Amino acid sequence: MRIRIVLALLAGAGVSAGAQQTMVGYTTAGAAHERDVEASAIKRPSPTSASAHSKVLSRETHVAGTPAQARTRDYVVDQMKKWGLETEVRSYDIWMPQPTSVRVARVSPQPKELSLAEPAVADDPTSKLAQYPTVNGYSGQGDVSGDVVYVNYGLIEDYAQLDSLGVSVRGKIAIARYGRSFRGIKAREAEKHGAVALLIYSDPQEDGFVVGDVYPDGPMRNSAGVQRGSILNVDGDPSTPGYGSKPGAPRLEPRQMEIPHIPVVPIGYGNAGELLKYVRGANVPRGWQGGLPFRYHVGPGPVRARVSVADDRSTKPLKPIYDTFGIVRGAEFPDEFVIVGGHRDGWGPGAADNVSGTVSVLEAARAVAEEVKAGVRPKRTIIFATWDAEEWGLIGSTEFVEDDSLRLARNAVAYFNQDVAAQGPRFGGGGSPSLRPMLRDIARLVPDPNGKGSVYSEWRRASAVADTAEPAMGDPGGGSDFAGFYNHLGIPIAEWGFGGQGGVYHSQYDSYTWMTKFGDPGFHYHAAAARVGTAMLLRIANADVLPFDYVEYARTMRPYLDQIDRAVGGHHWNAPTIALRAAIDRLQEEGAAFNAARDSVLAGSPSKSALERTNQSLMQVERALTRPSGLRTRPWFRNLIYVADENNGYANMALPSVNEAIRSADEALTRNEIQDLAAHFDRAAQALTQARNALRGR
């Protein structure tokens, strides 16, 4: 996974207070039946079973494209078959070079080869096994030497600071600390500024002893712990942009691909100290001092380093990856489907990232399969997916979405994502605003493992929000497997999980031992994540009318308009948002009218064909908020509501077509993008009107 900075705004006050007598989208009789089904199904995921899956799936490092990862495929498929699910495996050949040699040395003073591997620790059996080389996924190849320059987080603004100090990284080896941005942006900026290599290290201030005791005494990163991770800035196989990597598909040459070109190597803070403590030159600007026990300097030099990375791109660049699917065919609407997925690959044993998400998908699959055996089949088809090569750039899910985009665009009702589903006790959730009320309803249904209330009540308590507000939720900007579904196709998505302080992200120490000592010792939060998943899937799969909420959706948009007005006002531009505001107001009015009509029709006995046509129109509402040409900066990103900020990767940008126009300081473009977005909101409102007419049999 990529850690995302949640900048969610609070939802509007007093939103849908979860009336438990009725159930949104269900007839009265249907609601009573569904309550029974959900109550039975959510008891089925179990901590014992979750722990057993976790132990098997995390018993070895399973990086995409390696034989160990093919073994996790077989385990997941065997389990699903055993429970009676129909299964399918889709394979894609991905341009994904694997390292053959990675070295970092201090050249002067006192030449020293740095030991890059993460040492075994007592009582953690997987720490003693083979580990993946410490290199960032899609690093360039090379063997280079140069003076070292400390670039803080390696952000665009950090390089601007260096410029003002008269320090350049051109021809030098940059060293940046993790944090504040996606590592791919750090690599892009280092290369853009002329660095010959980049070292990225975990500073103890954010990710080590300053935060807490280190592994194995505590959960936090020790001095040798390394955060691996991809530095690819596009989603999917970089050799097949926009289409599936199927046999015979045309491929770009490496020189045509959007990939990094300089060696990029992640190191622990022990090794970083071996270089940083000898860096002199300018004093660091305010805020650049990290947690190592000496004064940091910017450099360049006098310490020199050598970085070399070699991989197999010239001999065997393509690797097979495997997505797996477990399928429960719907009894009434088999062609409409809801998907839950989590990535199955990791950088180490991956107990948290992402065995925990895989286990949540597995346990939900077992729960639904057992309900089917007991005679309760969902109305819509449910698909339980595990994705390969997420860690390299959301590759497995992206290739699947690109490969099957027509069917998905037409028939996918929703996608639910499980990435790091359980590594602590703190619930968090997010996704498309249309699904947030349903996620809150389901969180009310599932008991919190701490025994004090529901997942929802504990979530509220931990968020300490006012009585009139709801806990903040994350926006789907990108960074995990929902991106293909949401950002590319406009399919509503939701995600949730139980977080903690972490500390072993993308290292060999993200292990079953770490999980049982610190993350989720009893596997109760794994089971709770699966319970939320089970209920989410059944609630949407069995609904008479799909339970999307476009009142909350429109309300969530409104603060973004104030931000746009402030930016436009600051430039003294003529780019009014009146039409856009009016379109969002109409979406909210249509949402309210639809909800009222839905509830009154469902109180009677609506015809099946009316409901079918209603749901077909409902599925078009968010599709209408995409455009085929995508964002001007990134055509693959068709959704006009949220995207990851292209200058950060972790922070999200709302209404990106407009906000990127503002960032490019183009008044006319901003005006046009505001009009275009208003037109898309109008089309969304029209789809809702059609849905309301269909309800009434019109």
Ligand SMILES: [Zn+2]
């Ligand atoms: Zn992950």
